[in-house]
Amino acid sequence: MKILTLWSLFSTYLLASSLNIENHAAQFFSSGHTNNWAVLVCTSRFWFNYRHVANTLSVYRSVKRLGIPDSHIVLMLADDMACNHRNPKPATVFSHKNMELNVYGDDVEVDYRGYEVTVENFLRVLTGRLPPSTPRSKRLLSDDRSNILIYLTGHGGNGFLKFQDSEEISNVELADAFEQMWQKRRYNELLFIIDTCQGASMYERFYSPNLMALASSQVGEDSLSHQPDLAIGVHLMDRYTFYLLEFLEDIHPASKTNMNDLFKVCPKSQCVSTPGHRTDLFLRDPGSVLITDFFGSVRKVEITMETINLTDPIEQVEQSPVNGELQKERNSYVDQLPVSEIIHQKPKQRDWHPPDGFILGLWTLILLVFFKTLAFQETAVGSKPPYRVQ
Amino acid sequence: ACSNIRGVFLVFFFLERKLWNLPLLYDFQEELVIRPLHSGDIYASFQFRTVWETDFTRGNKVSHYRLFPKSLGQVISKFSVRELHISFTQGYWRTMQWGQPFQPAPPGAELWVWFQDSVTDVDSTWKELTNVLSGIFCASLNFIDSTNTVQPSASFKPLGIGNVTDHRFLRYATLPREIVCTENLTPWKKLLPCGSKAGLAVLLKSEKLFHSSFHSQAVHIRPMCQDWECKTTSWELRQTLNVVFDLHTSAQGKREWSLFKMFSRTLTEACPLASSSKIYIDITDNPEQFEVSPATPLLSQASVLGDRRTFSVYDLTQQITFGTVRSLNLLIRWKSSEGDMLRPLLHGERYVAGYGLQTGEIHTLMYNYHPYRSFPVLLLDSVPWYLRLYIHTLTVTSKGKDNKPSYIHYQPSKDRVRPHLLEMLVQLPPNSVTEVTVQFERALLKWTEYTPDPNHGFYVGSSVISSLVPSIVAMDTNSTRERPLFSSFFPCKEESSYFVRVYTEPLLVNLPTPDFSMPYNVICLTCTVVAVGYGSLYNLLTRSFQIEEPNPGLAKRIANVIRKMRGVPPL
Numbered sequence: 001m002k003i004l005t006l007w008s009l010f011s012t013y014l015l016a017s018s019l020n021i022e023n024h025a026a027q028f029f030s031s032g033h034t035n036n037w038a039v040l041v042c043t044s045r046f047w048f049n050y051r052h053v054a055n056t057l058s059v060y061r062s063v064k065r066l067g068i069p070d071s072h073i074v075l076m077l078a079d080d081m082a083c084n085h086r087n088p089k090p091a092t093v094f095s096h097k098n099m100e101l102n103v104y105g106d107d108v109e110v111d112y113r114g115y116e117v118t119v120e121n122f123l124r125v126l127t128g129r130l131p132p133s134t135p136r137s138k139r140l141l142s143d144d145r146s147n148i149l150i151y152l153t154g155h156g157g158n159g160f161l162k163f164q165d166s167e168e169i170s171n172v173e174l175a176d177a178f179e180q181m182w183q184k185r186r187y188n189e190l191l192f193i194i195d196t197c198q199g200a201s202m203y204e205r206f207y208s209p210n211l212m213a214l215a216s217s218q219v220g221e222d223s224l225s226h227q228p229d230l231a232i233g234v235h236l237m238d239r240y241t242f243y244l245l246e247f248l249e250d251i252h253p254a255s256k257t258n259m260n261d262l263f264k265v266c267p268k269s270q271c272v273s274t275p276g277h278r279t280d281l282f283l284r285d286p287g288s289v290l291i292t293d294f295f296g297s298v299r300k301v302e303i304t305m306e307t308i309n310l311t312d313p314i315e316q317v318e319q320s321p322v323n324g325e326l327q328k329e330r331n332s333y334v335d336q337l338p339v340s341e342i343i344h345q346k347p348k349q350r351d352w353h354p355p356d357g358f359i360l361g362l363w364t365l366i367l368l369v370f371f372k373t374l375a376f377q378e379t380a381v382g383s384k385p386p387y388r389v390q
Numbered sequence: 391a392c393s394n395i396r397g398v399f400l401v402f403f404f405l406e407r408k409l410w411n412l413p414l415l416y417d418f419q420e421e422l423v424i425r426p427l428h429s430g431d432i433y434a435s436f437q438f439r440t441v442w443e444t445d446f447t448r449g450n451k452v453s454h455y456r457l458f459p460k461s462l463g464q465v466i467s468k469f470s471v472r473e474l475h476i477s478f479t480q481g482y483w484r485t486m487q488w489g490q491p492f493q494p495a496p497p498g499a500e501l502w503v504w505f506q507d508s509v510t511d512v513d514s515t516w517k518e519l520t521n522v523l524s525g526i527f528c529a530s531l532n533f534i535d536s537t538n539t540v541q542p543s544a545s546f547k548p549l550g551i552g553n554v555t556d557h558r559f560l561r562y563a564t565l566p567r568e569i570v571c572t573e574n575l576t577p578w579k580k581l582l583p584c585g586s587k588a589g590l591a592v593l594l595k596s597e598k599l600f601h602s603s604f605h606s607q608a609v610h611i612r613p614m615c616q617d618w619e620c621k622t623t624s625w626e627l628r629q630t631l632n633v634v635f636d637l638h639t640s641a642q643g644k645r646e647w648s649l650f651k652m653f654s655r656t657l658t659e660a661c662p663l664a665s666s667s668k669i670y671i672d673i674t675d676n677p678e679q680f681e682v683s684p685a686t687p688l689l690s691q692a693s694v695l696g697d698r699r700t701f702s703v704y705d706l707t708q709q710i711t712f713g714t715v716r717s718l719n720l721l722i723r724w725k726s727s728e729g730d731m732l733r734p735l736l737h738g739e740r741y742v743a744g745y746g747l748q749t750g751e752i753h754t755l756m757y758n759y760h761p762y763r764s765f766p767v768l769l770l771d772s773v774p775w776y777l778r779l780y781i782h783t784l785t786v787t788s789k790g791k792d793n794k795p796s797y798i799h800y801q802p803s804k805d806r807v808r809p810h811l812l813e814m815l816v817q818l819p820p821n822s823v824t825e826v827t828v829q830f831e832r833a834l835l836k837w838t839e840y841t842p843d844p845n846h847g848f849y850v851g852s853s854v855i856s857s858l859v860p861s862i863v864a865m866d867t868n869s870t871r872e873r874p875l876f877s878s879f880f881p882c883k884e885e886s887s888y889f890v891r892v893y894t895e896p897l898l899v900n901l902p903t904p905d906f907s908m909p910y911n912v913i914c915l916t917c918t919v920v921a922v923g924y925g926s927l928y929n930l931l932t933r934s935f936q937i938e939e940p941n942p943g944l945a946k947r948i949a950n951v952i953r954k955m956r957g958v959p960p961l
Contacts, residue, residue: 045842045843046843080569080571082571082572083480083569083570083572083600089601090600090601091571091572091596091599092597104572105572106572106576106595106597108572108576109528109573110528110573111525111528113528113529114530114569115530115841115842116530116532116533131521133517133518133521133522134521135521135522137525138524138525166842166906330619330621331551331553331620331621331623332551332620333549333550333551333615334548334549334552334555335547336547336856336880336881336883337547337766337768337856337857337858337889339815342544342797342815343796343797345543345797
């Protein structure tokens with residue numbers, strides 16, 4: 001009897017643990033993505049928009065800390081705050097007052113900076129339609145198994161986001177760009193976070209699948225800034241991103257926090273505006289989506305028991321200087337300022353070009369006038385008054 | 391641990407090659423020169439040199455990189471580059487207060503490249519090269535296009551070896567607006583063999599480096615001689631970083647400098663991959679002016695920039711340099727602030743004169759402070775197309791008299807296609823100021839060509855003044871002897887003069903800027919006028935007016951109902 005109960009207990013325990021393993025395995029492979037990308041954009045220029053650059057850099061810092069490498073991050077900063085001449089502490093961008101946290105750091109790579117941050121460049125990065133000479137670090141080389149995090153911050157309004165005080169991107173354009181990305185299979189799942197005034201209007205028009213969006217304020221509300229620093233003289237962060245950064249500082253690569261916790265970040269009591277989110281286009285349940293699915297780059301490891309035979313290492317042949325070559329001529333350094341050579345330099349023979357439009361027109365006019373006068377003279381000379389024959 | 395193993399392997403490799411008397415295939419040297427300046431500031435110049443004997447040009451693809459960074463090696467072979475010089479500078483070098491720098495650089499970004507003879511289309515190769523470099527250095531070098539690229543005809547001769555100099559293969563561009571910050575320093579540090587983990591690069595911390603009066607980092611790639619015969623060439627990569635720390639911002643006004651005060655770090659070891667790792671401190675004005683501690687017995691003399699300077703040398707490859715505390719923190723303390731600085735012989739200044747937003751005048755002044763010798767200088771000016779220069783107003787005067795240049799090359803600009811290029815060879819008389827003036831007119835740009843902050847102004851790149859300045863001491867012309875890196879940057883062909891390049895200030899000019907809110911204002915005003923004017927007129931013409939009875943009160947309505955019931959007419 002005792003043995004029977006013991007055996008039944010043991011078998012139920014085995015069954016439970018195997019189910020658990022299956023659950024774990026299912027969760028392990030549930031998200032379906034193999035790589036992570038992040039596109040972080042700050043769209044504001046000028047020193048008093050310091051907080052937008054600090055917002056973007058704090059998200060950059062969290063994303064790097066959780067594992068996404070610089071080669072997979074496209075960072076666009078519309079102005080330089082760290083080495084701005086008005087910054088009392090150069091090469092730093094602080095997010096907390098009393099200069100507690102330097103989000104700029106010592107190892108930062110900005111891909112698009114200054115005047116390069118335009119609506120056109122942003123849309124080209126998203127859709128991948130860049131000129132062929134664009135370097136790799138400026139491209140979003142995502143595929144259909146990439147999870148992309150897109151973070152935008154700046155000044156916005158109902159249905160638009162302002163880029164550098166000179167142009168805007170509308171929510172319709174953004175939705176169309178995401179649809180292009182979906183049709184070109186450039187993402188698996190996409191998380192869109194926006195921290196601007198009336199941010200919720202920017203995700204109203206999305207219509208592509210697998211998009212999740214968060215905004216810092218609803219339509220008709222302003223997103224407010226957090227706190228100024230008296231030494232630097234400007235506001236350092238926006239409220240929503242400040243509390244988002246606080247939330248992300250608690251996340252580590254193995255944490256199991258899911259999106260429902262992210263939606264609770266910065267309630268109305270802290271943020272003054274009402275953060276909003278949109279999950280109807282997302283296929284999975286937000287409760288099963290981990291934060292690290294978008295903010296981190298967790299490598300999935302598959303353990304195998306097979307043995308693999310490595311090939312022998314290739315013997316490195318030393319490249320010794322080839323002595324059997326012909327006697328090369330003796331090289332020498334060039335004279336840096338050869339005065340006599342310069343003075344007697346012959347002027348470059350420029351290629352002959354056919355005359356330009358204006359000269360051609362002028363010559364045509366001259367020839368026309370010349371021939372006209374010639375013809376006129378001929379007729380004047382040639383025509384005699386008709387003599388009456390008597 | 392990984393770099394140590396690599397270091398051990400490479401040390402054995404070097405020893406083996408030295409045993410067989412073969413020239414070294416790889417060599418890496420690092421050096422720091424500290425020069426206290428007369429105003430109390432301090433000038434630190436880092437140089438990292440990697441030499442690699444290989445042939446990028448021969449078509450066999452180089453695939454095994456060790457000390458030479460792979461990104462730059464691929465750039466050289468793909469774009470058939472013969473020489474590449476790129477610099478990023480924040481601040482302006484004050485020649486009169488600080489003397490001459492070891493490696494001059496203009497504010498902003500500067501890029502000049504010599505291509506190999508095999509390149510057929512230099513302009514498209516140049517465009518691709520600038521895009522690739524903008525990705526490597528995280529800078530907006532992709533803004534270099536035909537509107538700010540020039541082809542100098544006599545300046546910027548190659549600094550490496552070569553027999554033919556056809557200026558068709560040279561391109562020069564400068565971006566005076568380019569900002570330099572940590573994002574440019576990060577990839578620059580990653581090109582070093584030891585990174586920023588060991589050796590002198592440990593001192594390169596951005597918070598201190600950018601809190602300075604002048605910061606300039608550069609990469610120079612050129613072919614050089616391997617031995618005195620100069621039959622084989624090897625590629626040399628020099629990464630230089632010059633920084634001038636200000637007395638009041640970094641040292642709180644006290645004339646006392648130390649490595650920790652300048653860089654907030656001390657040195658603990660040399661880079662294990664380096665064959666030589668040295669610190670030179672300029673003590674020519676010692677011992678009356680200042681003292682250096684810890685003291686070192688090694689001294690070295692070098693003739694650099696026309697002067698014979700004495701240096702204290704600290705060899706970081708020797709363990710005793712670090713002493714018992716295993717860390718090196720040099721201390722330089724000033725004792726008195728007297729004494730004269732050697733006045734630089736050549737100096738340049740530039741400014742814009744005139745008033746209003748239509749015309750102006752560019753004045754370039756060149757100072758020759760030598761008491762009795764005159765020497766020729768080559769002035770290169772590249773002015774953007776939106777400042778239309780009137781070359782017939784070009785005047786060059788020295789000491790009040792007209793000074794005719796012996797060589798002038800002028801290429802006029804073409805709107806939106808190329809800038810002005812003016813190159814002149816001028817003889818500067820001794821102890822004089824030569825003034826070059828040219829008038830210009832400002833162009834009106836199209837609405838979309840303005841930057842998002844047009845009221846800041848538009849930059850004109852620095853003028854470049856290249857010259858062979860007569861020197862007081864004999865310069866070293868032997869190019870293959872072991873010399874400190876800072877004295878072997880510019881090749882020296884004769885003993886009586888040295889080559890120097892001086893950059894003037896960049897100019898900031900205001901172009902006539904439209905009011906960008908005007909389209910919005912015009913639309914609002916016009917729509918309001920149309921709505922009010924036309925709307926009112928339309929209403930008056932098309933609507934008919936009827937008199938409407940006012941609504942009677944409650945009492946009157948009840949009375950009317952009673953009256954209707956009675957059959958009496960209402961009120």
